[in-house]
Amino acid sequence: MRPHILVTKRVFPETIAFLEQHANVDYQSADEGLTPEELMARAHGKQAILSQITDAFSRDVLARLKGLGVGMIAHMGVGYDNIDVPAATDHGILVSNTPGVLDDTTADLAFALLMAAARRLNEAHAFVHSGQWKRFSLDLMVGVDIHHRTLGILGMGRIGQAVARRAAGFSMRVLYHNRTRLAADREQELHAEWVPREQLLRESDFLSIHLPLSAATRHSIGEAELRAMKPTAVLVNTARGPIVDEAALAKALAEHWIAGAGLDVFEREPQVHPGLLACPNAVLAPHIGSATVETRMKISRMAAENALAALSGRRPPNLLNPAVWESWTSRPEGAG
Numbered sequence: 001m002r003p004h005i006l007v008t009k010r011v012f013p014e015t016i017a018f019l020e021q022h023a024n025v026d027y028q029s030a031d032e033g034l035t036p037e038e039l040m041a042r043a044h045g046k047q048a049i050l051s052q053i054t055d056a057f058s059r060d061v062l063a064r065l066k067g068l069g070v071g072m073i074a075h076m077g078v079g080y081d082n083i084d085v086p087a088a089t090d091h092g093i094l095v096s097n098t099p100g101v102l103d104d105t106t107a108d109l110a111f112a113l114l115m116a117a118a119r120r121l122n123e124a125h126a127f128v129h130s131g132q133w134k135r136f137s138l139d140l141m142v143g144v145d146i147h148h149r150t151l152g153i154l155g156m157g158r159i160g161q162a163v164a165r166r167a168a169g170f171s172m173r174v175l176y177h178n179r180t181r182l183a184a185d186r187e188q189e190l191h192a193e194w195v196p197r198e199q200l201l202r203e204s205d206f207l208s209i210h211l212p213l214s215a216a217t218r219h220s221i222g223e224a225e226l227r228a229m230k231p232t233a234v235l236v237n238t239a240r241g242p243i244v245d246e247a248a249l250a251k252a253l254a255e256h257w258i259a260g261a262g263l264d265v266f267e268r269e270p271q272v273h274p275g276l277l278a279c280p281n282a283v284l285a286p287h288i289g290s291a292t293v294e295t296r297m298k299i300s301r302m303a304a305e306n307a308l309a310a311l312s313g314r315r316p317p318n319l320l321n322p323a324v325w326e327s328w329t330s331r332p333e334g335a336g
């Protein structure tokens, strides 16, 4: 029997066509996605859900989905803080994500934000666009150098490492802080030096955040950390908004505790703290870290492949809770 999959919001037509080769697809083709109640109604009779970051899977939601027979959430994205994975594990629901395919694209955007904030590109663009540019001036839109400066990377996973590789082209000194130190040969390859967190904050000219969001990392950059940074420093966040205390950051930018910020993620997306909107030294983007056609296509395909693998009895390649896999395959209703 063909399995049934729910796709919670708009994806590429190619993804739907691919899924439909193997399954019956209930497709919410709008960008709005589903409310929790709509999700429950539509999840009825589905074995898998293809989800996006705006879908919230709390313990309660997962318990109800389990009751409806949903066995797999194939998430489109590398970050999965919108899914209570331990609760999914308790309920025997498989969860997968899409690691690896978006590292370089997200690192590109982190670097683009770093450069834009350093060289005041958003201000420069607005200046030209609004007709204010009348003549060349020696000190017009002067920014700060990027080359030969110190890049600090907080969170040295795959994306952090991809950012470090880009820094080599700018002859930057690379410092990083991560709970686990990289192997010596990897540090050598990246020309990256592990330092304590306090030193990272103190010495970075650019601080780029690449941590996952968790209870431990929420607001891990707040007033104390921002005050510890150089007044000439630029903060870049392409990871998750709530890692940074946005109110503290708005104050830091307005009062010039730091020089600028490049932000792709926010605490309450799509809302942005009004203080940040008022800061000319903040370059803001609407959560587009992995947003290139190629990469978003790869993410969608990878999530679809994870879902279809589970439904045809194969272990999903990007499973986040492997403990569930054994019980899944031994279910009386089988794996697809």
Ligand code: DGY
Residues within 6 Å of the ligand: 053, 076, 077, 078, 079, 080, 102, 289, 290
């Ligand atoms: C990711 O992959 O985590 C992106 O932020 C989109 O969810």
